[in-house]
Amino acid sequence: MRREGSAFQGVGAVFVKELSDNISSVRMLMLELLIVLTAMAALYEAITALRQNTAEDPFLLLRLFTVSQAPLPSFVAILGFLIPLMAIGLGFDLINSEHNRRTLSRILAQPIYRDALLLGKYLAGLATITISLTALWLLVIGLGLIFLGVPPGGEEIARSLAFLVIAVFYAGVWLSLAMLLSIVFRSPATAALVALGIWLFLTVLWPMLAPAIAQAIVPPDPRFAALGLDTPGTAIWTQLLQRFSPNDLFGEAMLAVLSPTTRTLGPVFLDQIRGAVMGAPLPFGQSVMIAWPQTVGLIACTIVLFVAGYVLFQRQEVRA
Amino acid sequence: MRALDVARLVVAFGLAVPLAIPSAHAAEPPRDIKGLYLMTDYPAVTIRPGTTSNISLRLQNYDLGPQRYKLSVEGVPSGWTATLLGGGQPVAAAMPAPDSSVPLQLRLDVPANASLAEQTVTVKAEGQGSEATLPIVVALAKELPAKLTVTSKLPELRGSPKSNFEYTLTIKNDSGRSLIASFAAAAPQNFETSFTEAYGTQELSSIPIDAGQSKDIKLKVRPPSAIDAGHFPVKVTVNAEDASAQTEVALDVAGQPQLQLSGRDGLLSARAVAAEQSAIPVVVTNSGTAPADNIELAATAPSGWKVTFQPAKIERLVPGKDTEVQALVTPSDKSLAGDYQLAMRATSRGETASSQFRVTVSTSTVWGMAGAGVIGVALLLMLGAVARFGRR
Incomplete structure (x- = not known):
């Protein structure tokens, strides 16, 4: 039966209810504690390193995000690893738990469309993650103010805001995926396992597999190897393949946005560097331009995965 | 004064005595x-x-x-x-x-x-x-003549404000005594003068000259670089005890153009978009003393860049004037975003001026639009799905 009226009728109610459920749930508390504690450890190490090594740096605040002190990776790298975990943890049982509790037909008996239910649940998940990431972002700036004592400049704030936006969309990709799986699989355990499997594959295995596949496509040239250089074809293929992983897209976008001296993310030819002034920071707009393709990839991936889930959900039998 | 005289006389006789002894022994x-x-x-x-x-x-x-x-x-x-x-x-x-x-x-x-x-x-x-x-x-006798003469072989030299004017002066001691001659040069204001040995670099202010002997010294005059063309006399005075001598040398300074190159308002940075032509205003100034003719402009740019000037040549630039030229810069389409160095030169018959410009290259926003398009397509996809699959 065709829908009458707006697809968004009832989105607000679902959104508010889901958000309050999310925020007050024990699962969310555990995930937040995990992220906050790990990120704080990385941040503390970064602050210690920066305080000991007081070189003049126009982007001191951004260094808080990117400085890594062994054995801990940098703040951004930890977020790149843990944001998917948080998104999967929020999303893996969005729909199938309603099925299992037999509450779905009861909800849909209310004047709420399926669109609104799905969108409301999704937006509530995304809002939960956005709230925690914003809190984390404010924490970084606050700790930077307290321990480094340098007020952040406008461009630093703009760049770290870009970081926040990209991180939210990065979470959106994984939330879309987890929601899609929660629609496909009736059992939450299966959905969670599959989601975690994909996450592990893309985060841990894919960076190792991509160079191997690239070398199979374009075998390395021994002449380049003799000079200690990467074969350009292999390098280009490796990068292309690695970009299938949202993790890599997030890492590249963060590199461009948080390290203002980054001038390109792809392989560089010598004649492109000739005459270039090295180490000069790029204007914010240009850094965003460099990170833009990666950001577009994340946003488009979020939307496409959501649409896939939407189509599947709309075609599903609700009555159990 | 008296003590000094005694000392000088003792020096004089000290020299004379060793000369006398060998002749006394040698004489048969x-x-x-x-x-x-x-x-x-x-x-x-x-x-x-x-x-x-x-x-x-x-x-x-x-x-x-x-x-x-x-x-x-x-x-x-x-x-x-x-x-x-x-x-x-x-x-x-x-x-x-x-x-x-x-x-x-x-x-x-x-x-x-x-x-x-x-x-x-x-x-x-x-x-x-x-x-x-x-x-x-x-x-x-009340006065014993202590006679000095100073002469210059080439008393008038011609050159540009940047050249070194070097005069060789011969000081002759015609008195019967060895003298210490001190010298001074009175040049126009801001001229630098220095005396050196004829074949040395050590600067001097005085030199001992034996009786009847002469010595060559060199006078170097450096005019200030911003001087106008003209004729400038330099008066050289040599003093020894109570004798003094004077001579006059002259500098004949010819004017010289001096070029300077910078951006408008002295700005040495510019913006450009990759693979797009942008104009950088360049100001050429002649701060010299003679007009500069046929000033050619050239640039050393990163590879793949195109730089032309409009106009490509300045016919004549009189002293104290400047003129503006547009440098049309097209960065290579493969340029990375960020700063590049660009050296520009203005050359006019041996006189050259150059400046390093820093060009901030922005990449084209076409691909940014394409990215927005991709997102738009994804949103359209969603709208289509909502319209197609929307149901109760």
């Missing part, structure tokens, strides 16, 4: 001369009152046995002091070996208020059976 005594002689090179001398003079003497023994000769000085005017010195100390007797001589010195202290009349001082050497006398006529 002629066979037909026999006896004792008191000798001096110049038995009539002129002395300035108020100074001390040394007159070198020698007691020559030809073919006589060694004997003690008592020495004395007679006819010394009152107020004068006459002392006989041998080997640097007062002596009263001398003992020359056969066919050899003993050098002696007569030191005369003449008071400053001595009358200018001519005096005769007699030195006597008395032995047993033989004696020798030597009258020395001492004339007194």
